[in-house]
Amino acid sequence: MSSPFGSAPSSALVAVDRAVSELRRGLSVAVSDPGGNVLHLTAAEYATAERLAGFVAAAGASAAPRLLLTNRRAATLKLRPLVGDPVALPLDAHLDAATIASLADPTADLDNPLRGPFAVLRRAPMAAEFAAVKLLKLARLLPAALVATAADTQGLLCVDADAITAYDDQAARALRIVSDARVPLADAEVARIIAFRPPDGGIEHLAIVIGEPTRREPVLARLHSECFTGDLLGSLRCDCGEQLRGAIRTIAAAGGGVLLYLAQEGRGIGLVNKLKAYRLQDQGFDTVEANERLGFDPDERVFRPAAEMLRLLGFDAVRLLTNNPEKVSGLVASGINVVERVPHAFPANNHNEFYLATKKAKSGHLL
Template sequence: MRPLQTTSGPQMPAPETLISVDRAIAELRRGGIVAVQGKDGGVVHTLTAEAANADSLSMLATFAAGTRPALAVTGRRARVLGLGAEDSAVVLLTSLGGMTAETVAALADPCLSGPRPELGVLSASPASATAAQAVALAKLARLLPAVVVVEAGNGFAADQIRVAAADVAAYQVNTARTLRVVSQARVPLAGAEQARIIAFRPADGGIEHLAIVIGEPDVEQPVLTRLHSECFTGDLLGSLRCDCGDQLKGAIAEIAQAGSGVLLYLAQEGRGIGLVNKLRAYQLQDDGFDTLDANLQLGFDDDERIYQPAAQMLRLLDIGSVRLMTNNPLKVGQLSAHGIRVAERVPHIFPANEHNRFYLNTKATRSGHLF
């Protein structure tokens, strides 16, 4: 028997490519204007739709060099609005009347309350690769995937945050590669007293992922493993809208009963869209959309999660083969694609209730979950 590896590693200097993206994320969340620079040297000055008001739009316009600000949205959001081609990843929307704060809000936010403004004449065109990465940056910031942009902008402000589009595109993979163990402690759990929690942090100091290790897994054998995306509402509050709380507690109990295993608690709230956007999706579900279509209304893919962090955590624990507790075939395929052998899929099913029955049915019929 070979126990898993839990040694903390030294903190390595964060690559500048990660630092620049982290700074850009923080700036967008504060409502600032970020310059995204493409491979060809072209610049897209970027303001998130959520931060668009008269003052911020006026400031953005100062970067224009004969071009009008446009709203960059995902192809999914554009199609919801009836303005996008089926194969467009990101679409630029322009208005003859200009992009006012009211127009931006109406185009970007399906949860907007109150009467919607008259949008006037709108046109759509494919966005540049640089503008597409500006939208990706908004996703990384856990904001609505819509940004007001000035393409081919006029220079930089002296103190403006700048980021390379290529660094934004590679950010999630690069942060996963830099994960390291930063702390661990014995944490006895109800029904699993022989448990430890191990924290993993990326080099740029971003959000930690956690591993709950129960017992003493033998890494020479496939380790019973659960990948669990954090769910504030289900895990902590006991929300009945999903089955996350049941899955978390049930996985801990099943691993303890088996004698050993690992639960990875991944910082991917709301299938990767973040808590605030998940609450927006809930509002849309209350209006009649299912869980997938609610995400599409917001402009997200039906599942924005990536699995490089989970694979890297398992490698750092010296786990190369797992018995994966999941109903989601995508997780099996993604772990395998990232170099972790899935020796067996272990079903992980719990009874439905009146509040999550439709949600679970959607996962089965539209996302291919196996129940």
């Protein structure tokens, strides 16, 4: 069967995308690495007594079932030693299903301050364990994994660890334009929306091309990560909605340019996890601390998709509307010439003042 993309997607990309779907359904997959390690993997946040019993039974007596937590999450739980990332906790009497779920999800940490002691394996993590946590991040699930050595993978979708770790880059390289339509906007009547999708059917990104920007000189561009609460609902917890609409107005007033609308909600952790981060912020943690308590890095976004989208649109040099130096360095590292950083800031309100101050102090935003 021919592919609408002109060539069939790589089997590695498809396997990773299928594994993401399995994990989001609460099912298990197998992850193998070049060292010969094969792991039975499922998401820890879905742990129930019934599921845990089934997982341990399926793993078998010699499978050494364990809970994997990122170093970020382990540090908030004061687990030692932090030999590598992720940290592995062998399942024992202390780790029943309720405890596993609570260790994965920090939103109830303050209600359960005294937990443990928990044993930690004193060894460097396997490549398959690192990939297992990365796969959960790709699935926009909490990065806490239940794994066991798999002697039998019958009935499990198998995916290679190297394919998981390379997925972001490979999916970005494979992006193709799949749809293009004229969409007049309130602040930019001459506008087109162009959709990009990797051939494995993975996550889609959009470009809003305003006016008729020339390819002969650097284009005025904005990289905007989607924000359901700010962009659509007008949330006052962030400045995303103002940045989106302000960028469209600025680009239109300049005579044209491009806004890339990237499917990287919550700095790449997904909407559900962003809402968990909001709960942590309501408990007194700042935006960086909240992401780290969830087990994520402060910013999980990648900017290779943006670079590939610009190239497909015919742009290799930009004047970038941003206050985030990491967007500049991310594009430059991906081969796009950023000739100018154009400031793009908006006044704080009573709800996002602390959020913006944290971005300036901890994330280096130029506000």
